[in-house]
Amino acid sequence: MPTALELKAVSKRYGDTVALDGVDLSVAEGETVAVLGPNGAGKTTMLSIALGLLSPGSGVVGVFGRTPVEALQAGEVGVLLQDSGLLEDVRVDELVTAVAGMYPHPVPVQRAMRAAGVEEFATRRVGRLSSGQQQRVRFALALAGDPKLLVLDEPTVGLDVESRRSLWQEVRARTAAGRTVIFATHYLTEADDYADRVVLLAGGKIVASGPVSAIKSLVGGTEVRFVLEDADVAELAILPGVRHVRIEGRAVTLRTDDSDATLRGLFAMFDVSEVRMMSTDLEDAVISLTGGRER
Numbered sequence: 001m002p003t004a005l006e007l008k009a010v011s012k013r014y015g016d017t018v019a020l021d022g023v024d025l026s027v028a029e030g031e032t033v034a035v036l037g038p039n040g041a042g043k044t045t046m047l048s049i050a051l052g053l054l055s056p057g058s059g060v061v062g063v064f065g066r067t068p069v070e071a072l073q074a075g076e077v078g079v080l081l082q083d084s085g086l087l088e089d090v091r092v093d094e095l096v097t098a099v100a101g102m103y104p105h106p107v108p109v110q111r112a113m114r115a116a117g118v119e120e121f122a123t124r125r126v127g128r129l130s131s132g133q134q135q136r137v138r139f140a141l142a143l144a145g146d147p148k149l150l151v152l153d154e155p156t157v158g159l160d161v162e163s164r165r166s167l168w169q170e171v172r173a174r175t176a177a178g179r180t181v182i183f184a185t186h187y188l189t190e191a192d193d194y195a196d197r198v199v200l201l202a203g204g205k206i207v208a209s210g211p212v213s214a215i216k217s218l219v220g221g222t223e224v225r226f227v228l229e230d231a232d233v234a235e236l237a238i239l240p241g242v243r244h245v246r247i248e249g250r251a252v253t254l255r256t257d258d259s260d261a262t263l264r265g266l267f268a269m270f271d272v273s274e275v276r277m278m279s280t281d282l283e284d285a286v287i288s289l290t291g292g293r294e295r
């Protein structure tokens, strides 16, 4: 599979702050990659470097085999960045038309506006729109050049439920057509639902990368929750498969690598009630793998 985006040993410092620390990342054409990590992990820095908006302190970046700036100029990349400024005194349709006109092979303006859900306020001035409506305009601008690679930094911040749904619908339509998408998000369900692969950043380093299921399995297993009077950590910890025991009053949570064996042992040895099984969710995995810390 040809490579859409390639970062090799990319580092970036701001004074004493190491924002990115030797990042290697390869995104294949057609992939949808979610970048996750706590505040300050380096997500925006990484995406900005991938776009050529920021130069790396060291390392090499390639977008479809060119430099990021060349790829941007060739209209291969569409961008939605957090809080990027918008011209305020122009109408939405004028702005989308102007931006589309800068690309070599734009989509029809109406099509970009429809896809981003901005048609209903197309004739209003950008500065008069709500922040969620402005975010939709940013998405329309990202789509305007019909890019092969879409880079979206927290694209659904401030969007209502319906707008989120339609944004992801459009993203899905693009990836189904072989386009590449890389997005940063704090909404883990978005990564779970829409990404082929998750890249987990912490302290400027990639601490895990893989399909959501693989990331979950790094943390491991299943949780078994139940109610038990006078639960004892040591007695429960020796059940087969159990790797962690948490007791809060009568409520017990076991983390296990082998839920079948754990349940057999549990029912044989204890008088438990209200037994429930929960698979590890992405949030558990992210917190565990990144330390959940902000810097």
Ligand SMILES: Nc1ncnc2c1ncn2[C@@H]1O[C@H](COP(=O)(O)OP(=O)(O)OP(=O)(O)O)[C@@H](O)[C@H]1O
Binding pocket: 014, 017, 018, 019, 037, 038, 039, 040, 041, 042, 043, 044, 045, 046, 295
């Ligand atoms: N222009 C700047 N000057 C100085 N430090 C900066 C600058 N931009 C980012 N940083 C620092 O670099 C680190 C990485 O920031 P970055 O914005 O990439 O994180 P992030 O993962 O996108 O965070 P968030 O989830 O809050 O958006 C942080 O410690 C941040 O304070």
